Amino acid sequence: MAIPKVIGTETEYGISAVGAPDFNPVLSSSLLISTYAGALRRIRWDYEQESPLRDARGFEPVQVREPAEEDLGLANVILPNGARYYVDHAHPEYSTPECASPRQLVVHDKAGERVLERSLIELHHVLPPGQRIAIYKNNSDGKGNSYGTHENFLVDRGTPFGNIVRDLTPFLVSRQIYTGAGKLGAEAPWDDRDRHRYQLSQRADFFEAEVGLETTLKRPIINTRDEPHADPDKYRRLHVIIGDANMSEVATYLKLGTTAIVLKMIEDEYLPDLTMANPVAALHEVSRDLSCTAQLRLADGRRLKAVEIQWEYLERARKYVEQEDDTPDNRDVLQRWENVLSALESDPLSLQRELDWVAKYRLLESYRERDGLAWSDPKLRLIDLQYHDIRTDKGLYYRMAATGKVDRLVSDQEIEQAVMEPPDDTRAYFRGRCIARYPDAIAAASWDSMIFDTGKEALQRIPMREPLRGTREHVAGLLDRAPDAASLVDLLQA
Amino acid sequence: MPQEQEQKRIQKKGGGEEGGEGDAGQVQSTSKAEELKGEMDEILDEIDSVLEENAEEFIKSYVQKGGE
Numbered sequence: 001m002a003i004p005k006v007i008g009t010e011t012e013y014g015i016s017a018v019g020a021p022d023f024n025p026v027l028s029s030s031l032l033i034s035t036y037a038g039a040l041r042r043i044r045w046d047y048e049q050e051s052p053l054r055d056a057r058g059f060e061p062v063q064v065r066e067p068a069e070e071d072l073g074l075a076n077v078i079l080p081n082g083a084r085y086y087v088d089h090a091h092p093e094y095s096t097p098e099c100a101s102p103r104q105l106v107v108h109d110k111a112g113e114r115v116l117e118r119s120l121i122e123l124h125h126v127l128p129p130g131q132r133i134a135i136y137k138n139n140s141d142g143k144g145n146s147y148g149t150h151e152n153f154l155v156d157r158g159t160p161f162g163n164i165v166r167d168l169t170p171f172l173v174s175r176q177i178y179t180g181a182g183k184l185g186a187e188a189p190w191d192d193r194d195r196h197r198y199q200l201s202q203r204a205d206f207f208e209a210e211v212g213l214e215t216t217l218k219r220p221i222i223n224t225r226d227e228p229h230a231d232p233d234k235y236r237r238l239h240v241i242i243g244d245a246n247m248s249e250v251a252t253y254l255k256l257g258t259t260a261i262v263l264k265m266i267e268d269e270y271l272p273d274l275t276m277a278n279p280v281a282a283l284h285e286v287s288r289d290l291s292c293t294a295q296l297r298l299a300d301g302r303r304l305k306a307v308e309i310q311w312e313y314l315e316r317a318r319k320y321v322e323q324e325d326d327t328p329d330n331r332d333v334l335q336r337w338e339n340v341l342s343a344l345e346s347d348p349l350s351l352q353r354e355l356d357w358v359a360k361y362r363l364l365e366s367y368r369e370r371d372g373l374a375w376s377d378p379k380l381r382l383i384d385l386q387y388h389d390i391r392t393d394k395g396l397y398y399r400m401a402a403t404g405k406v407d408r409l410v411s412d413q414e415i416e417q418a419v420m421e422p423p424d425d426t427r428a429y430f431r432g433r434c435i436a437r438y439p440d441a442i443a444a445a446s447w448d449s450m451i452f453d454t455g456k457e458a459l460q461r462i463p464m465r466e467p468l469r470g471t472r473e474h475v476a477g478l479l480d481r482a483p484d485a486a487s488l489v490d491l492l493q494a
Numbered sequence: 495m496p497q498e499q500e501q502k503r504i505q506k507k508g509g510g511e512e513g514g515e516g517d518a519g520q521v522q523s524t525s526k527a528e529e530l531k532g533e534m535d536e537i538l539d540e541i542d543s544v545l546e547e548n549a550e551e552f553i554k555s556y557v558q559k560g561g562e
Contacts, residue, residue, distance in 0.1 A: 215562035
C-alpha cells in the first residue's frame, strides 16, 4: 500500500540589482536573508545528515562536495514556520516546511514569496540611496542560465527506482501543459537563441538526459539524488527538478497534487506502460507546442498528444482514488485536473485565469498588439520577467490577481499566517514551534533532527526521522508543559 | 517576421479552428477565450504604470549564474 505523500518545494529566486555596478549576488542574497532574520535568531544548519551526492541507484559519490555555504559565513536560517531560508550558490533559496496536502503546500509556497518580499523591504532600508534589488520567482535569465524550483515527495523505499523512472517520465514530460510558467525565447543549446518564440515551460530547454544525479548540467528528467532526510530504510525523498516556478496557485496545486497521486499509483503498481520513444525530444516538443496538439511517439509505437497521455493517468487515478484512496483532497485534485485537461483539449488559451503560461502569453499578445511591437522587442522580455516579480505592487502576476483576473485557491490571511506558523500535521510543527519557543537553546537543526544545548555537558539530539510524527496532535501538549528546552528534552526522553 | 507568423498560426490552432464534432463547444469556448482576451486588454495601462524603465538596459543586465 502506498505511503502518504509528504511534500515540499525548494525555490531558488532570481536576484538582480539596479544602480549597483559591483553587485555581488552571493553576498546580496546573504544580506537579504540575514536582514529578514533580523530579530529571529540565526541557527546553524546541521549538515551531518546531508549527503547530496548519494545516488538512489546505489552509486558511490563521484565528486567531492563543494565547501558548504555556511563555511563562507553565508546566511542559513530556519524560520518559525519550519521553512529553511538560505543562500544557494548565487540565489536566495526558500524551502517550504513539509506539508501533508497540496493545498497546504500552496499556502506555504506563497508564504515563501511573502518572506522574500518582506526581506526586500527590510533590505531597502539599509541599501545606499539609488540602489535597489529585484527578486523574481522564475527559472531562467533568458540567456541560457537556469535556476531551479524543486519538488520533494516522500516515497516508499521498497518501490524499485526503475518503476519510478518508467512510470513518472511520461507524466513529467506531458504535465508541462498545465505546470509551465511560460517563457519568451529559446535557450536549448541546439536551438536558435535569436528565435523569439513563446514556450510553455521555463525549464524544458535545460534538460538533456533521462536519468541522472546532476542538477546544474546535463539535467535529467528524473533526478536520482538520494537524501531521504528521514528514515533511510523506509523512505526516499524523490527530488523532482524539472518543474517551473509557478505564480499561479492553481498551477502549483496541480503540479504537486497530480504528481503525488501518480507516485502513489507507482508505489501500488497501478499504471499502464506509457514509456515514450524519446522523452527528452518530447519534452522540448511539448514545451514548443502552444496548441497542445503535437503527437508524441511511445515506445510501443502509439502516437499520443500530451493531453491524451495526461488523460491516461487521470483515468487510472480516478479508479485508484475510488478504490484505494478516497479522500476529499484527492477528489478535489481529480476534479481540477479534469477541468484543466478538458479546456486544454478544446481551447488552451481559455485557461488564462488558471495557468501561468496562458496568462503570460495573453498578456504579451495583448501588449504586443496594442503597441504594434515585434516579438523581439525588449519590452516583451521585460513583461515576461516582471510577471515573476515578487513585489505585490509591481509584479505583473500580482497586478492581475489584484484586479481579479486569476483564480485563487487560498486566502491572503492563510498565507500571512503561514509566514510565521508551521503546518499542523507534519514534523515541521515540532521544528517550527521549537524555533519559536526555545530559540536560545537550539544549537543546530536539520530536516530530520533538532539539537538542543540545554546547558548540560553534552548537546541533546532529538531525531525526527518520521515526517508525520511531531505534529500538533503529537506534541502540542508536550510543548505546552515544557517552559524551557531542558524540560522538553526530559519529557521527550522520559 | 517568420516567427510572428508562427506565433499567429499557433494561436489560431489553439483557438480551436478544427471542425467536426463538438463544434458548438469549441465555438463557445472560443468566445470565452475572446472575452478573456478583452479582460487582458483592460489591464495594459496599469502594466505600463508599473513596468521597469528602460526595458533594453534592464533585460541586458539580468544575468543569473550558478544555482541548484
